[in-house]
Amino acid sequence: MPGKAQKSSLIDQIVVIETNVDDQSAEITAWVMDQLLATGALDVFLTPILMKKGRPATKITVLSTIEQQSTLTQLLLQQSTTFGVRSYLVDRQKLSRDFIEVETEWGIVKAKRGFSNDSVTKIVPEYEDCRRLAEANQVPLRTVYETVIQEIKLDENQSIDS
The missing domain is CATH 3.10.20.300 (mk0293 like domain)
Incomplete structure (x- = not known):
């Protein structure tokens, strides 16, 4: 095993893309998640949420490189039931x-x-x-x-x- 390596943490920026869906089956949500990952998303996670009037829904969150943002946004718009997405740039520090x-x-x-x-x-x-x-x-x-x-x-x- 090599000795102590000269390494430190890295800082970069990524894009968070998210949308809320309340009219999509679990099967389609799983399919969309798989497609996002296969297309290059850094990660995808689902969060159960309550929307107005107490409607249960799922927030789909996609972590993306800046270069993949447009492709992953289009995939979400085309393959899920959403009519829109939010996206914002975040700093990321990683080991x-x-x-x-x-x-x-x-x-x-x-x-x-x-x-x-x-x-x-x-x-x-x-x-x-x-x-x-x-x-x-x-x-x-x-x-x-x-x-x-x-x-x-x-x-x-x-x-x-x-």
Whole structure:
């Protein structure tokens, strides 16, 4: 495992695109969400809301790069029941990150490391790798996650001691 990396947090700007829908089926909402992600949305999330007169609705929120804003807005307007969307620019601060491979008794798992002030502040095993190994080896998913974290800590301690 590589030693301490020289990394810090990153700041950029993204666009938040949102709309409220109260006349759209859950199936269409799921379809629209999938299409937005497949088209390049950074993330899409749904929030249950109450609109005027107590009508239940869903707020669809899309996180987008500035370059993808127009494409994703058009997709929302064409494939959902909305008649309009709101969008606004926001600052985003995120940790620098890299990916490492961690060897476990069940196989290799990719993990994402987040850095702040040149130090590792977060380590997150990749879900799909952990799920695949848990299913293939009939062990709890939680056990795979914990093992990956433990292996990373062991590797870091060995690097420090060397």
